[in-house]
Amino acid sequence: MVLSFFIVYIVGLFERLLSLNAKIYIVVSMMNISTRMSCLKPSATVSLNEKVARLKKEGKSIINLVIGEPDYPTPSIIVEEGIKALKEGKTKYGASGGGTLLKNAILDKVQRENNLNYTLDEVVAGIGGKEILFHIFLSILDPEDEALIFTPYWLSYKAHVELSGAKLVEVPLDFSDGHVSIDIDKIDSYFTPRTKCVILNSPNNPGGYAFSKDNLEKLGRYLLSKNVWIVSDEIYEYFSFDREHHSILNVVPELQDRTIIVNGMSKSFSMTGWRVGYALGPRSVISKVKSLESQSSTCIPGFIEQASSLALKHGKELVQTQLQTMKMRRDFMVEQLSSIKNLGFIRPQGAFYMFLNVSHWYSSDKKDSLSFCEYLLSGSGVAVVPGVVFGKDEYVRLSYAASKADLEEAVVRLKKVLV
Numbered sequence: 001m002v003l004s005f006f007i008v009y010i011v012g013l014f015e016r017l018l019s020l021n022a023k024i025y026i027v028v029s030m031m032n033i034s035t036r037m038s039c040l041k042p043s044a045t046v047s048l049n050e051k052v053a054r055l056k057k058e059g060k061s062i063i064n065l066v067i068g069e070p071d072y073p074t075p076s077i078i079v080e081e082g083i084k085a086l087k088e089g090k091t092k093y094g095a096s097g098g099g100t101l102l103k104n105a106i107l108d109k110v111q112r113e114n115n116l117n118y119t120l121d122e123v124v125a126g127i128g129g130k131e132i133l134f135h136i137f138l139s140i141l142d143p144e145d146e147a148l149i150f151t152p153y154w155l156s157y158k159a160h161v162e163l164s165g166a167k168l169v170e171v172p173l174d175f176s177d178g179h180v181s182i183d184i185d186k187i188d189s190y191f192t193p194r195t196k197c198v199i200l201n202s203p204n205n206p207g208g209y210a211f212s213k214d215n216l217e218k219l220g221r222y223l224l225s226k227n228v229w230i231v232s233d234e235i236y237e238y239f240s241f242d243r244e245h246h247s248i249l250n251v252v253p254e255l256q257d258r259t260i261i262v263n264g265m266s267k268s269f270s271m272t273g274w275r276v277g278y279a280l281g282p283r284s285v286i287s288k289v290k291s292l293e294s295q296s297s298t299c300i301p302g303f304i305e306q307a308s309s310l311a312l313k314h315g316k317e318l319v320q321t322q323l324q325t326m327k328m329r330r331d332f333m334v335e336q337l338s339s340i341k342n343l344g345f346i347r348p349q350g351a352f353y354m355f356l357n358v359s360h361w362y363s364s365d366k367k368d369s370l371s372f373c374e375y376l377l378s379g380s381g382v383a384v385v386p387g388v389v390f391g392k393d394e395y396v397r398l399s400y401a402a403s404k405a406d407l408e409e410a411v412v413r414l415k416k417v418l419v
């Protein structure tokens with residue numbers, strides 16, 4: 001039953017309490033929102049970033065190491081192409097799931113850089129990797145299905161899986177010795193008859209690790225015996241600092257009929273605001289993702305498609321200098337933070353994050369990652385993300401996609417606090 005009623009007060013009481021000279025009309029709505037949405041929270045990283053922006057605007061000296069985006073601009077050649085396309089009138093609806101210009105550019109890119117072969121009906125593009133991932137999970141998961149993920153994990157997978165009605169099953173990774181690998185013997189115990197997919201994300205957000213070729217191959221061989229989808233999010237592919245990036249399909253190509261590869265323009269080309277993501281996989285699922293695109297965001301704007309196609313055509317070469325800079329920042333942060341006693345972390349091999357174990361500093365007033373982050377923000381003005389949102393409450397995530405000056409200042413402040 002839907003209850004909706006008005007309560008009207010002549011507010012003698014409130015007038016006295018609040019010194020108001022007016023009547024207050026309180027409208028109490030009892031309309032329900034869907035049960036599906038009850039699990040949904042706004043993205044913690046996006047909210048935190050907004051809070052930091054507010055504090056900065058108020059004049060506070062904050063070093064923002066929250067958000068996951070490169071700090072350098074989109075390469076000018078891409079921007080110019082976007083402007084050119086706008087002037088050419090590429091401002092109308094385009095093809096749902098990506099036009100042939102973009103899709104061909106993606107196919108060429110994965111052939112050239114990843115040695116993977118797909119056809120036009122096995123690729124789909126949409127408004128960011130996030131939207132593409134959401135539509136993939138909606139396409140492959142039924143209510144009560146289970147999706148396996150390695151902890152720590154990027155927070156939106158949980159929201160996407162749960163909105164699909166399914167359950168996220170966390171498989172903890174052992175990284176006590178500073179290195180990360182999947183223990184194939186242990187993963188077996190997490191499979192149930194309801195396991196429908198395994199989510200991989202290497203290089204990893206928030207962990208900063210990347211699976212070795214050998215480990216991926218072992219996992220891939222094991223997964224051949226399982227009837228599950230593999231969603232391999234390779235959006236940080238270009239940020240592989242210590243070894244060449246390997247997709248699970250490079251090491252176990254037989255998995256192509258059940259693997260969906262996700263990638264996008266945001267991180268690779270510093271195009272977070274342009275909102276372009278894509279997926280490659282079997283026609284059965286790609287066609288469903290395409291239908292979802294057509295029923296939701298419709299299409300990627302034409303001028304953005306044109307600029308993205310040019311970026312993909314140039315590929316990794318276009319951002320080589322920026323990637324070198326990011327690697328230097330990684331080295332700087334690892335060197336500096338290694339000297340802080342009791343601070344544990346995985347040595348980052350990829351992406352642009354460090355996942356720091358700060359539990360040594362937990363006490364009665366900062367007993368978890370959330371209160372620790374608040375303490376760090378208010379006490380030293382360094383903004384980082386609580387690990388609880390990534391499934392690990394003893395940790396916080398720091399993004400080193402920031403200027404050298406900011407990173408140097410952050411290190412000084414962190415060293416003062418973490419004693």
Ligand SMILES: Cc1ncc(COP(=O)(O)O)c(C=O)c1O
Nearest residue numbers: 068128129130154205264266277
């Ligand atoms: C692991 C991972 N996958 C996907 C995305 C989505 O990126 P976008 O929607 O900007 O393409 C992000 C963004 O932070 C991410 O960290």
